[in-house]
Amino acid sequence: MLNNQTQTLNWLADAEGIIRARRSTRGFKNTPVTQETQARIMHALNTGRNPFKSSHRFNIIENSNMSDDNMKLGTYGVIKGANTYLLSAMTLGDNHLEALGFDMEYAVLQAQSEGIGTCWLGGTFNKSQFAAAIQLQSNEIVPIVIPLGVPADKAGLVGQMIRGLAGSNNRLPFESLFFKGTYGSPLTMSQAGKYAQALEMVRLGPSASNKQPWRAVLDDNTVHFYLKPTKGYAKALSYDIQRVDMGIAICHFDAMVQAQGIPGHFEKLKGPELEKSDDSEYIISFVS
Numbered sequence: 001m002l003n004n005q006t007q008t009l010n011w012l013a014d015a016e017g018i019i020r021a022r023r024s025t026r027g028f029k030n031t032p033v034t035q036e037t038q039a040r041i042m043h044a045l046n047t048g049r050n051p052f053k054s055s056h057r058f059n060i061i062e063n064s065n066m067s068d069d070n071m072k073l074g075t076y077g078v079i080k081g082a083n084t085y086l087l088s089a090m091t092l093g094d095n096h097l098e099a100l101g102f103d104m105e106y107a108v109l110q111a112q113s114e115g116i117g118t119c120w121l122g123g124t125f126n127k128s129q130f131a132a133a134i135q136l137q138s139n140e141i142v143p144i145v146i147p148l149g150v151p152a153d154k155a156g157l158v159g160q161m162i163r164g165l166a167g168s169n170n171r172l173p174f175e176s177l178f179f180k181g182t183y184g185s186p187l188t189m190s191q192a193g194k195y196a197q198a199l200e201m202v203r204l205g206p207s208a209s210n211k212q213p214w215r216a217v218l219d220d221n222t223v224h225f226y227l228k229p230t231k232g233y234a235k236a237l238s239y240d241i242q243r244v245d246m247g248i249a250i251c252h253f254d255a256m257v258q259a260q261g262i263p264g265h266f267e268k269l270k271g272p273e274l275e276k277s278d279d280s281e282y283i284i285s286f287v288s
């Protein structure tokens with residue numbers, strides 16, 4: 001795999017189409033994911049563009065290769081028919097979860113570009129089975145696993161139920177998520193100018209239980225990203241899953257600025273005004 005080096009993904013020019021087409025897939029056909037596709041998905045995890053410091057490692061594992069039945073990868077019936085899983089392991093540290101979200105979403109979009117369905121799983125999987133499969137070290141956790149496969153023709157009952165419960169087809173309005181100048185002051189799509197599509201693709205991103213914790217403030221040419229935590233949600237797991245959502249959002253923004261040729265870079269800025277944002281936490285800025 002490439003290290004610290006920007007690689008071009010062949011679908012980037014159509015990042016918007018790929019992001020719009022992605023949906024969580026929970027039912028899969030019995031068609032194997034080829035070794036070539038698996039290799040490209042692994043490759044996409046390493047764009048060299050991650051603005052966050054990471055501590056993760058990844059592996060793709062085939063359920064059918066697990067000789068011991070107790071080791072078979074389980075998702076409590078949420079995922080049907082998947083044989084192939086992308087597994088992550090990491091140590092916790094500053095922005096490590098954002099870094100994980102960023103890299104894994106590039107892999108999700110790569111999969112989508114090849115007709116392979118995915119579903120981010122942070123809760124509904126058997127931790128000990130997946131931990132054994134990735135040979136988890138004592139200082140590591142398995143925050144996320146993602147099934148990979150050709151989507152089944154129908155979503156299936158469990159899949160439909162989860163979509164309904166999470167309200168997966170809905171997103172908050174643009175003006176409630178993104179702000180002009182100061183946190184809380186609504187930004188319309190037309191006011192967002194060259195960033196309109198990139199922010200719209202942030203809005204369409206997946207998030208745990210579809211909570212959509214991402215917020216952004218457009219200040220001249222700079223976009224400041226914030227995490228607005230859902231009350232009580234971080235305590236549900238041993239790690240703050242909404243930080244993964246933030247990494248996914250930054251990935252979508254990054255893919256879009258590349259697709260649209262918008263110059264700039266991500267940077268963690270310093271300044272007291274960035275912290276003035278009710279209950280939200282400043283994460284990073286895109287400086288153009």
Ligand SMILES: Cc1cc2nc3c(=O)[nH]c(=O)nc-3n(C[C@H](O)[C@H](O)[C@H](O)COP(=O)(O)O)c2cc1C
Binds near residue numbers: 023122123124
């Ligand atoms: C970090 C993260 C964790 C998630 N964990 C689960 C999970 O454990 N089980 C599940 O069925 N869906 C899970 N999802 C999928 C979300 O419910 C889904 O992304 C959201 O409802 C929006 O639907 P969409 O992905 O089809 O656009 C997770 C998504 C994210 C981003």
